Amino acid sequence: MIYQRKAYQRLQEWKQSNGRASMLIEGARRVGKSVLAEEFGRREYAKYLLIDFSQAPREVIDLFLHQRHDVDSFFRYLFAFYAFEPVERDTLIIFDEVQFCPQARAFTKQLVADGRYDYLETGSLVSIQRNVKDILIPSEEESLELNPFDFEEFLWALGERPLADLINSNYQDKQPLPDMLHRKAERLFREYMLVGGMPQVIARYVTDNSFMAADEAKRSILRLYRQDIEKYGEIEAKNIAAIFDEIPAQLSRHEKRFRLASLRKGARYQAYQASFFWLADARLINPCFRSTDPNIGLGMNMEQSAVKCYMADTGLLVTHAFSDSRSTKENVYRDILFGKIELNEGMIVENIVAQQLKASGHKLFYFSQSDANSSRMRVEIDFLLAEPYENAAGRYRISPIEVKSGKRYSTSSLDKMRAMYGKRIGTEYVLAPKPLVADAQGNRIQLPLYMSGLL
Template identity: 35%
Template sequence: MFPKARQAIKHLVADGRYSYLETGSLISIKKNVKDILIPSEEMRIQVYPMDYEEFCDATGSNYELLRQIYNSGTAIGQATNRKLMRDLRIYMAVGGMPQAVEAYVDRKNFSEIDMIKRQIISLYEEDFKKIDDSGRISALYHSIPAQLARDTRKYRITTAIGKKNNTKAEELLYELIDSKTVLPCYNSTNPRVSLTNTKDFGSYKLYLSDTGLFVTLLFIDRPITENNLYAKLLSDKLPANLGYLYENLVAQMMASSGRELFYHTWEKPGSTHYYEVDFLISEGSKVNAFEIKSSGTGKHESIKEFSKKFSQNVKQIYLISQKDVGKEENLLLKPFYFIPFLV
């Protein structure tokens, strides 16, 4: 908010008596640069919402025990798995925004926590209007849960804001991505070569950078997201078609580990349908593939076909669900709370 103070950092650092920490939203930092020189002394640090380890530390949960359970490589057991999944769903409900986490630690109820998250979303929207006062960036942001719900191959700008100037719309989308409030997941057109080098900039999905905000945005049309809705989430009684909420969780966990997000789709032979693998990450010269199931392990045709098609390029294939550790041939079954250790 004070660009001249930012410019003065150069001289303050040269003075040598103090170190300085500057903070601000990326949008404000980018916009408030008129008539100032950006100091070369600045070292930029990307800050993410609190990851699951940080959340556990803040709320008193034993993350190290979770690490030990993972390292043991053995089955967890139904009762323990249920408890660990419920702990993780608390993280999904609250999210990693420090104000929301603090409210949870202070034993605020979920309606109060939801109000805090709504205030954060409102601040985002105010920032978006600094770039484009038409509200189109907010429309792009608000459209994310609905587009994931449709289970389409990619995010569509026109679905969010209609068929207007495509060039301008793409600029607004890049501004949204640049704000770090969302996580882009790009379609890798040929995982045999390189995920980064085969990134399709015209085919991508968008997730929210914080799953707690995602929960609030899902029900933003209501005056306040009621405690009973959060109770349903915590007891795993939300409708089955909200599986993309778990996709967002995995996207956030992968991104907070420093991973760029990729997925892959390809046509089913002789059909109008297609196969899709939800997430891909590089490991050395090979890739690990992840299929996400919100509840049971169910059918998993896509990941099996992916493993066959790219057998020379795949290191591990994972089915991530709420179920215990297991294995089906070369497919490794893992619960959601193990994602930080897999990436």
């Protein structure tokens, strides 16, 4: 089943560049990279050729290793092997799973310069050392990160486009949804939290109308990720697996910052830095770093060793949290959906907001400050964004975001942060399971969780 993805429009924009660069689609395994690339080739070109390097025969690999000096001969041999007849300037060649043949990625520099065809690459783990060693990464390469479905794409898949459009327009107008539609959006967002955004999981959920069927698909993906860690993690495999297994427990803690001491007494970030990078490059996690001085240019003031480790897909996190059993029954999911079973809502809700912000193109930062002698100095802000602030003539300010899983909450950290940093602070956001409310001054907005992807 093929669903509409927002990334498709980005590919259409790339196509208009008339072949001045190749396009690399990066993303986690099973996030839909190959499906997107092939659907784009089928709909937008007269012809397309997909070369899957994960199973390409030795003869094809040899062409990319030994025939790059003569582009004309390369094409003749390649097209003869696949019995393929291209249409010049209307053919897309897809290098699928290009990490298995890094030389093909380097070769796109010459192929793009040749100008006869367009080139899409798909890949996972394309930045780790083994996949960039001894190759020159072409400057004639653009990149697109394909994330799991965001909530809007999830609604499209469920046939709820009118509701998705209404949520979007009401967010722009800063108007709450009518109560009936607000309740519907909240219920569908909770479904989304449990199902997640992996395409084959959504397909199982839509086809079977079953959380248990979706759970089976998620367990299959988690097994694949564990196999990848063992196979491609190399000397870091043990540390990578230890971090990955510990994610639900770490996120269930109040402050959610990853404590390396839980892995090994006296552990230091430097010893695990490569493992965190591997997980981030595989798109299995969304790391969120502490900002030590909240200001424009958040990345310049981040503390890498103070990291929250969110899973890239919240549906996978839910299943990962229940990994001590062989399956999660339908009634368990239903009870969680309707709040009949106590689950760490804070963990799930904060992870889904991180997922939505990442899908919207934001890098993730948080802020925390503590004082052992005074609780009044304790500040915990879940996320920070740099964005234009209407009350400062559109100049950029820091927008702090607090995520609330319940309907009753305090905003003391937001109050303290504005008092501490004054004019640095722009619009404050509270994301909670409640309708939209904006104060008259535009300084603080309460948003329902289902609008988090619109920030």
